[in-house]
Amino acid sequence: MNAGPLASPSPGLRPRARPAPSGTRHRSNPYHRKIDRPSACPGNRFRGFNRFRRGRIEINFLPYPVRYEHATSLPALQQNHRQSQDRGDRLSSDEHVQERYPQTGEMPGMWHPAHRYRPEGGEMRIDELSSTAFAKAMEADPIVFLPLGACEAHGPHLPLGTDTFQPEETVTQVAKRVGGLVAPTINYGQHSSTLNMPGTISLTFDTLRSLVKDILESLHRNKVHKVVVLTGHFGSVHRIAIKLACEHATQHLGMKVMMLSDYQLALHLEKEICQGLEDGHGGLLETSRIMDIRPDLVAKERSHGEFVDSGYLIVSDPERCFPKGFSGDAGLASEEKGRRINTYIVDTLTELVRANFEG
Ligand SMILES: [Zn+2]
Known part of the structure; x- marks a missing residue:
């Protein structure tokens, strides 16, 4: 493409x-x-x-x-x-x-230098605004998007920042459509099954909950009332930590907060994209999405990885459930499939955000 x-x-x-x-x-x-x-x-x-x-x-x-x-x-x-x-x-x-890029006039992916520094991008990213510009932007009571990434092993074919690039790209596109602001990404998450794999850098549950809680409180002090928290990592413990922090913000600060993972929306298309094949961490869905967002970071050689169920055992070597570090047929991934999934996610999240905050 x-x-x-x-x-x-x-x-x-x-x-x-x-x-x-x-x-x-x-x-x-x-x-x-x-x-x-x-x-x-x-x-x-x-x-x-x-x-x-x-x-x-x-x-x-x-x-x-x-x-x-x-x-x-x-x-x-x-x-x-x-x-x-x-x-x-x-x-x-x-x-x-x-x-x-004369055809689209757009650089693919958010983290490209041209994206980070181009003038109109500066209007949208909080960390590129001056304090004065931020205060002025807040007069419109905008929706603030908080992307949560991760530094996590995703098999030999995907970058460690896979769960960062996906939500960042998503919130960038959605924020453009709804006129929202994008807060700086939290680049770390809590990890269990990939914890012992090279490259996974994990926070503890309490640290992650406190981190998100503190950021939401600070946003509240800055007169932010509407927040969309989007996490790329789909781990259950990780999401509970974030959810508790979001609940604190809604119950004690009166903020309106949406919290989800873009992977949840990607799963809507699992049947269509994976055609009944088993898919999971670093598999067909994620690989295709990164091929659309950051094709330069995806290895050309990609194989099939299995998920091995540990049968409810709590084990000290949880990586055993991913013998190859990922699960799914990454070899079937393509940029076109990724574009289809990413477009769907952006469209669906835009609708959800509008329904929740503008409806
Ligand atoms: Zn992932």
Whole structure:
């Protein structure tokens, strides 16, 4: 889906000098080339300056293309950069997005640098507003979205931030539609079955409940009355901790709070997408969604993982229920399926939010 614009860059951008080396994980993310692509200029000691032709360097890891001409040393580069900025050579983030993605005019995924820094995005993310701008935004009594992510093993084919990217993308899209604000993401959750797997970083139940409770109280002090808490991680203990914090906010602070997991909405499409196949953690649904949101982070080689029921035993090695670290047929995942699921989730959550807060 993103291959079109990249395959035929507009005249302003040079075509790729050569295909990305095999095994690269960031092929479709132009800003991550510096990780995988060695410098095209032998002897160039500055990482990221990956093209050097005819006295011209293009730096691609910034959220906008920067081109220097006839620069051969770092001070010369810095001087050129200042001059380039003075001349207004730098493309704005918006122009860059348009150039790279002319078909949609949108950068896929929320966490892309161009998303984070483009001007209109700043209106929506609380952490990009000034205190004054935030106070002004609060005059409209907006709905505030609080995404909860996780750093959790999701099998060998998905990034640890899988449960972060999904709710972030969802709340970004829904907030745009309903004119809401997005609070900074909580990037950690409580984990049980994947606790001993490499890369899983877990909070305890009490910490998570206190964290969400404190943030909701603080939002309340900031005159926020309507909150949507969306968690990407679907663990039962994790959700109970969040729910208790939300109940405190509704019962003691008089706030109106919705709390759910986007995975709950994804499950509405399980029958259609999975066609009767068993699916679960890091499986077909989640893999497809990440392929739509962050295709650069999904491994090309994907297999089938089983879930092994422990029969109600409380065990010290709960990871035994995921011998491969995930469950479901990730090999059947596709960007198209992910787009279908993500669109459904955004549409459904928008309707729910409107019914709850605007109806
Ligand atoms: Zn997940």
